[in-house]
Amino acid sequence: MLILSAAHQQAIQTHAQQTYPEECCGILLGRLERDEQSNRKIVLEVQPTQNAWSEIVVADLAVLEIAVSRHPNARRDRYWIDPQDLLKAQRQARDLGLQVIGIYHSHPDHPAIPSETDRLLAWPEYSYLILSVEQGQVTELLSWQLNNAHQFESEEIQTEAITQKTCHS
Numbered sequence: 001m002l003i004l005s006a007a008h009q010q011a012i013q014t015h016a017q018q019t020y021p022e023e024c025c026g027i028l029l030g031r032l033e034r035d036e037q038s039n040r041k042i043v044l045e046v047q048p049t050q051n052a053w054s055e056i057v058v059a060d061l062a063v064l065e066i067a068v069s070r071h072p073n074a075r076r077d078r079y080w081i082d083p084q085d086l087l088k089a090q091r092q093a094r095d096l097g098l099q100v101i102g103i104y105h106s107h108p109d110h111p112a113i114p115s116e117t118d119r120l121l122a123w124p125e126y127s128y129l130i131l132s133v134e135q136g137q138v139t140e141l142l143s144w145q146l147n148n149a150h151q152f153e154s155e156e157i158q159t160e161a162i163t164q165k166t167c168h169s
């Protein structure tokens with residue numbers, strides 16, 4: 001279960017709406033509380049990062065035989081966190097006595113369901129928080145985690161309800 005405060009949820013939603021129609025991405029820092037009954041991941045800090053998706057990343061992934069789209073507006077359906085940003089977040093987390101517990105990113109005009117690329121690039125220990133942004137407004141927030149077969153399973157999010165999309169007439 002991923003536990004997210006209303007303020008952190010708001011920060012993530014704002015980031016996703018600002019980068020629309022491109023994908024946003026960022027890093028979740030927090031604490032793991034594991035016992036026999038439950039596996040709680042508590043988000044304590046949210047770090048927005050640049051979407052560093054580029055032709056260089058496409059080339060790097062080709063070496064790993066991961067085929068990805070090459071169309072010019074690829075940041076509309078791809079994201080990439082610079083490994084330097086992740087390293088920095090890991091160091092910062094350690095200094096705060098926390099750890100990196102997940103990654104968030106948005107799906108502009110697509111459901112908050114992980115893509116095949118998301119699955120191929122995912123790390124087993126992280127939560128993957130995905131936001132659906134429809135016409136600039138966040139409409140859905142779901143969390144996913146890999147199982148032992150490297151398939152995504154949905155993860156419960158404990159948070160306040162997302163503000164419903166308002167209609168402007």
Ligand SMILES: [Zn+2]
Binds near residue numbers: 107
């Ligand atoms: Zn995705």
